[in-house]
Amino acid sequence: MERALTPLMARWAEEALGAAPPEEPEATCHSCVMCTPEPGPRFLPDVKCCMYLPALKNFQVGLALRTEEGRRTTLPRLADPRNVTPLGLTRGDAQVGPLRRALAEGRFGQAPALVCPHFDAVEGGRCTIWAARDAVCATWFCRVSRGARGRGAWHELHNLLTELEELVARVVAPRLGEAPVAEPSWGPWAGRAEAYYGRCAELAEAFAWDELRRLGGFAVRFRQRNAREAQRAREVFEPIVWDVPGRWALGAARTERGEDGLVYAFGDGPYQPVLLTEAQWADVQAGGGPALSDALARRLVDHHVWVAP
Ligand code: SF4
């Protein structure tokens, strides 16, 4: 399985958390689980969850330009000078509006016209800038282990990585002889955006964690603490007492029947059902019963199918 985080982010995350964040085996990106004929919302194979345009930071552009396929999808973005800045590539209003509308209309994963320019639909659909993705792409999963706890951990890691991305983009620019970041200009790199972004990538890779932490000050320390706490919370497996009547009750879960005869119970989001046999579903509705196991009870709680009354 390919790691979710880019190599640079993985290094930052390991330093910040004290360990690598876990993989998410239920999000099977190369054979996208959201493109299978299951109940619930479905994504198109030529879109998947890549209906998003990353505003790549300067060093991420440099990383993207290191591979042939990355160059193929990134250089066209550099051709529009309105979106090319010393801090990185912006999205541009023309791209953002339609994306927001589609998301508001519930068409996430279903609008091929709005697919990310870095997405390659061949071979099952893949990202051409995998090692240069931004924090949004690297920390978003349709399905996570531990349900809300897992989402909370990724959310906090996303916040930390976003803080670090912005910090690094800001600090590498002055090191290249830029004007103050409040008024960025290309200076000696005018007309050499590609070389400039490449140098940004080299500088970004050279940062030691301690230096980043010092440069980031309170904001980075605050995000790091939140990310660590959320990660710890995700790893806590307190005993779930579920065979006491009235301990757990059915929450606001939505259910659908699959063609496989199973009940798909969606508790904490539209993309990750808990799969149950009819006997298990009957026990879930009753607040307990012989068809349930400890592991399934935990999954019901983690994914908010069961809630404390
Ligand atoms: S995270 Fe995206 S690509 Fe991966 S399985 Fe989920 S929808 Fe598919």
Ligand code: SF4
């Ligand atoms: S950058 Fe890659 S992972 Fe992110 S939306 Fe585009 S194709 Fe998908």
